[in-house]
Structure formats: structure tokens, C-alpha cells
Amino acid sequence: xxxxxxxxxxxxxxxxxxxxxxxxxxxxxxxxxxxxxxxxxxxxxxxxxxxxxxxxxxxxxxxxxxxxxxxxxxxxxxxxxxxxxxxxxxxxxxxxxxxxxxxxxxxxxxxx
Numbered sequence: 001x002x003x004x005x006x007x008x009x010x011x012x013x014x015x016x017x018x019x020x021x022x023x024x025x026x027x028x029x030x031x032x033x034x035x036x037x038x039x040x041x042x043x044x045x046x047x048x049x050x051x052x053x054x055x056x057x058x059x060x061x062x063x064x065x066x067x068x069x070x071x072x073x074x075x076x077x078x079x080x081x082x083x084x085x086x087x088x089x090x091x092x093x094x095x096x097x098x099x100x101x102x103x104x105x106x107x108x109x110x111x112x
Contacts, residue, residue, distance in 0.1 A: 001064055001065065001066055001067060001095070001096040001097075001099060001108075001109065001112070002064070002065055002066075002067055002070040002093050002094065002095060002096060003062060003063070003064045003093070003094045003095075003096045004061075004062070004063050004064075004065065004070065004073055004074060004077070004091060004092075004093055005060060005061070005062050005091065005092045005093075005094070006060070006061045006062075006077045006081065006089060006090075006091045006092075007033065007035070007058050007059070007060050007061075007089045007090050007091075008058065008059055008061065008077070008081040008088070008089040009058065009059070009081070009083065009087065009088065009089065010032070010057055010058065010059045012059075012080065012081045012083070013030065013059045013061070015080050015081075016061060016076075016077055016080045016081050017030075017061075019076050019077075019079075019080045020061075020063065020073065020076060020077070023069075023072065023073065023076060025063055025065065025073065026112070027063070027112075028061055028062060028063045029061070029062040029063075030059060030060070030061055030062075031059070031060045031062075032057065032058075032059060032060075033057075033058050033059065033060045034055035034056065034057055034058065035055055035056065035058055036054060036055055036056055037087070037090070038086065056087065058089065061077075064096055064099060064112060065112070066109050066112065070093060074091055074093065077091060078091070099111040099112060
């Protein structure tokens, strides 16, 4: 199994969620996060005063999928979340040793 963590622009969340649901992904965890990469934030003007926003709002999507689905899920996220502009995000893939469904006691792929 693989855990896929995608950090994307917030307004792309619904589009990515729909695309993953259509692929058969049954669950995901979404967290509102802030951060920066190469983009390094930006300068905004509020009531005539400039101030620097160093941490930009992003959304982190986490899904655990069987290993044979990981590549197609990653490709779907890339296609769906891409705007072509700086700050589109990152995807991280982490191996998952085991999973458990608390209610039923199912393990492994059955617990997904």
C-alpha cells in the first residue's frame, strides 16, 4: 500500500476530490495547511499598507491506496490540480506497512 500526500491550491480541491472519487477512491483526509516553496509568498496591500504574506494557504489531501493504483492516482492528481502556474503544489508518496479498520477489525487492503 502507498500513502499519497498531495499539497494543492485550495480552489482545486473539489475538482481533485471528484476525479479521485470517479476512480473508486472511497476515502480521503483533507487538511487546510499553510506553507511556501519556490513561490516564497507574495506582497499584498491592505488599506494602503504593504505587507508580505510568507505562508500561503494550501490544502493537503491524504489517501492510502493499493500499490497497483498508486501511479494512476498520482497521474490523476497531477492532471486535475495543474494550473500551469507557480505554486501548483507537490505530491509525496510513502509506503504503508499495514492498515486496520477499527470497527470491523479488517486489515490490509480490506481495511481501505
